[in-house]
Structures are given as C-alpha cells and as structure tokens.
Amino acid sequence: MMNLNMVAPPEQSNMRILVTGGAGFIGSHLVDKLMENEKNEVIVVDNYFTGSKDNLRKWIGHPRFELIRHDVTEPLLVEVDQIYHLACPASPIFYKHNPVKTIKTNVIGTLNMLGLAKRVGARILLTSTSEVYGDPLIHPQPETYWGNVNPIGVRSCYDEGKRVAETLMFDYHRQHGIEIRIARIFNTYGPRMNIDDGRVVSNFIAQALRGEPLTVQKPGTQTRSFCFVSDMVDGLIRLMEGENTGPINIGNPGEFTMLELAETVKELINPKVEIKMVENTPDDPRQRKPDITKAKELLGWEPKVKLRDGLPLMEEDFRLRLGVSKEN
Numbered sequence: 001m002m003n004l005n006m007v008a009p010p011e012q013s014n015m016r017i018l019v020t021g022g023a024g025f026i027g028s029h030l031v032d033k034l035m036e037n038e039k040n041e042v043i044v045v046d047n048y049f050t051g052s053k054d055n056l057r058k059w060i061g062h063p064r065f066e067l068i069r070h071d072v073t074e075p076l077l078v079e080v081d082q083i084y085h086l087a088c089p090a091s092p093i094f095y096k097h098n099p100v101k102t103i104k105t106n107v108i109g110t111l112n113m114l115g116l117a118k119r120v121g122a123r124i125l126l127t128s129t130s131e132v133y134g135d136p137l138i139h140p141q142p143e144t145y146w147g148n149v150n151p152i153g154v155r156s157c158y159d160e161g162k163r164v165a166e167t168l169m170f171d172y173h174r175q176h177g178i179e180i181r182i183a184r185i186f187n188t189y190g191p192r193m194n195i196d197d198g199r200v201v202s203n204f205i206a207q208a209l210r211g212e213p214l215t216v217q218k219p220g221t222q223t224r225s226f227c228f229v230s231d232m233v234d235g236l237i238r239l240m241e242g243e244n245t246g247p248i249n250i251g252n253p254g255e256f257t258m259l260e261l262a263e264t265v266k267e268l269i270n271p272k273v274e275i276k277m278v279e280n281t282p283d284d285p286r287q288r289k290p291d292i293t294k295a296k297e298l299l300g301w302e303p304k305v306k307l308r309d310g311l312p313l314m315e316e317d318f319r320l321r322l323g324v325s326k327e328n
C-alpha cells in the first residue's frame with residue numbers, strides 16, 4: 001500500500017507559451033527568462049521586421065523551443081496556455097515607416113491573437129504603452145488617466161493602435177470571458193536593442209562609442225523615465241501570473257530630461273563627445289513618468305536597476321557588437 005507521506009508533491013504542470021514578437025528586444029529577454037523554467041515550452045512567432053533570429057540563437061534547436069516566421073496580421077492556430085503578445089514595431093522611426101502596417105499589426109494582429117486565445121482558452125497579455133497617455137496633462141501618469149492623444153497625427157498609428165488593442169482586449173474579456181492582462185510599458189532599454197533602432201538610449205550610446213555628436217532633439221527639456229529590460233521582464237511575468245487584468249504601468253519612475261540623459265551618457269561613456277541640438281518630430285510628448293503604485297501593490301513589483309547602473313551594461317553589449325574596445 002502506498003504511504004501517502006512519501007508521495008511527491010504534485011508537479012507544476014507543463015505550460016506552453018506563445019511569445020509574439022519574441023525575436024525583438026524585450027521579447028527575446030522574456031524568452032530567456034521563460035526558458036529558465038524547465039516546465040515551460042516556448043513558441044515564438046515573428047516576421048523579423050525589427051527583430052532577428054540572432055537574438056534567439058541560444059535557443060534554436062532546443063527541444064522546448066520553436067521559432068515560426070509568421071506575421072500576426074494573418075491568423076494563427078497553435079495549442080498554447082499563455083500568449084505574451086508583443087509583436088509590433090516600437091521605435092518611432094520604425095512604426096512611422098509604414099503606418100498602415102503598424103495599425104494593422106495593432107488592430108488585426110491583436111484581433112487574431114484574441115481569436116486564438118478564445119479558441120484554445122489561453123490567457124493573453126498585451127504589451128501596451130505609455131504612449132496611450134499621449135502628451136500627458138497629468139504628471140506622473142496613473143492608469144486612471146485617459147490620455148491626451150492626437151487621433152490624426154503621425155504617431156497615431158502606434159498610440160491609437162495600442163488604444164484600440166486595449167479596447168479589443170477588454171471587449172473580448174467582457175463578451176467572451178477571455179483572461180486578459182494589459183501592461184502599459186514605459187521606455188525600456190538594455191542589451192540587444194538594435195544599434196540603429198532610433199530610440200534615444202540606443203542612439204546616444206552608439207553615438208558616444210562612434211565618437212559622433214549626441215543628437216538631442218529640441219527643446220531637450222522633454223522628459224522620459226527609463227526601465228532596464230530585466231526589471232521589465234520580471235514585471236511582465238508577475239502580471240501574467242497574477243490575478244489582475246490591468247492595465248498596469250510597468251516602468252521606472254526615475255525621470256530625466258533628454259539633455260540630462262545626454263550628459264550622463266557623455267560622462268559615463270565618452271567625455272570627449274559633443275552634444276548637438278537637432279530638430280524634433282511632431283507630437284513628441286513633453287513629459288512622461290509612470291505612477292507605479294498599482295504595480296507595487298498588486299504585483300509586489302518595483303524596478304531595481306538605476307539608469308547609471310543599466311547604461312554600462314548596455315555599453316558593454318554595444319561595444320562588442322560595434323567592435324569598439326574600452327581603450328579606444
């Protein structure tokens with residue numbers, strides 16, 4: 001007869017997880033973390049618009065990992081338990097490059113992933129954005145703020161696209177009972193960002209290493225709050241595993257003007273480099289800082305990595321990829 005005291009505790013059941021946009025910057029770090037758990041099987045779908053297989057090279061061929069070239073604007077059928085839906089270009093230069101495609105990715109892509117979640121009974125997490133607050137009139141931004149967004153501007157394909165994606169998530173939740181999670185991500189940086197991604201932290205680090213002027217877009221007093229990618233991944237997993245639908249802001253409340261960021265990069269990476277003021281693009285938000293009270297209370301999450309500690313980690317990765325050693 002079996003001695004119940006000797007029965008092993010029930011094993012955590014296997015989890016099959018889909019990561020759309022998993023070949024991109026945040027997605028590939030998320031995959032690394034999910035793959036650390038031996039109970040997880042991870043499937044990535046990506047169309048490689050801004051992502052690359054290179055970001056996932058250590059997992060290609062691994063028995064718990066699959067990589068599929070697929071565009072989320074087309075339907076997909078895979079049997080999964082969870083969907084992290086990240087697929088969407090995130091850098092303004094890339095999302096403005098083909099705005100119609102960006103809005104299709106946000107709207108049709110999210111509809112397709114919600115349809116999949118409904119069909120297979122999966123929980124789905126959307127990576128929304130601080131851009132849903134537009135050029136915010138309330139500072140810092142709590143999740144209850146409805147935003148100040150230009151519906152017909154050059155950024156609308158992205159910010160209005162993400163707002164519709166959030167609406168779709170809640171309508172599927174209310175109408176079909178789908179389990180949803182929404183993260184509003186604030187500017188995130190770290191190793192593996194595309195060198196010519198166009199976002200401010202990657203631009204300044206690449207420029208400092210190449211000895212080129214740091215291009216501060218006018219007026220330079222606009223602010224952003226920068227979150228290191230390991231903190232972001234930790235927040236996303238906590239949100240997926242927790243009980244709250246969100247939306248929940250995930251970001252680092254440390255707020256910097258773009259001139260302060262340029263001065264910090266200059267001081268840490270290349271004190272000889274110049275800072276040059278250049279023209280800005282339309283509708284650039286003047287200030288941005290997350291209120292993370294909800295993330296603290298509901299997820300027990302707050303960022304750990306300060307900007308001054310995160311920048312050198314990114315510098316190391318950029319030096320390797322650009323072939324610029326410390327002595328140069």
Ligand SMILES: NC(=O)c1ccc[n+]([C@@H]2O[C@H](COP(=O)([O-])OP(=O)(O)OC[C@H]3O[C@@H](n4cnc5c(N)ncnc54)[C@H](O)[C@@H]3O)[C@@H](O)[C@H]2O)c1
Pocket residue numbers: 020021022023024025026027045046047048049050051052070071072073085086087088089090091105109127128129130184185186187188189
């Ligand atoms: N990094 C940030 O600061 C930030 C801030 C707010 C929100 N987000 C959101 O987080 C997500 C990931 O951002 P990231 O910084 O890693 O960007 P990224 O550009 O590095 O990654 C996006 C990935 O999605 C893929 N993709 C784009 N369109 C696709 C499509 N139609 N079908 C399939 N794959 C597609 C790209 O090839 C890429 O691999 C995005 O949804 C973005 O909107 C990021």
Ligand SMILES: O=c1ccn([C@@H]2O[C@H](COP(=O)(O)OP(=O)(O)O[C@H]3OC[C@@H](O)[C@H](O)[C@H]3O)[C@@H](O)[C@H]2O)c(=O)[nH]1
Pocket residue numbers: 090091092128129130131185186187198199200201203204215216217218222224258280281284285
């Ligand atoms: O070379 C540069 C690039 C950018 N900037 C400035 O830096 C600030 C940040 O610009 P980024 O291009 O990095 O990104 P933004 O903050 O405008 O948008 C980002 O934030 C939220 C996310 O959803 C997106 O990933 C991205 O759109 C802006 O004020 C911009 O004018 C510079 O001063 N110099």
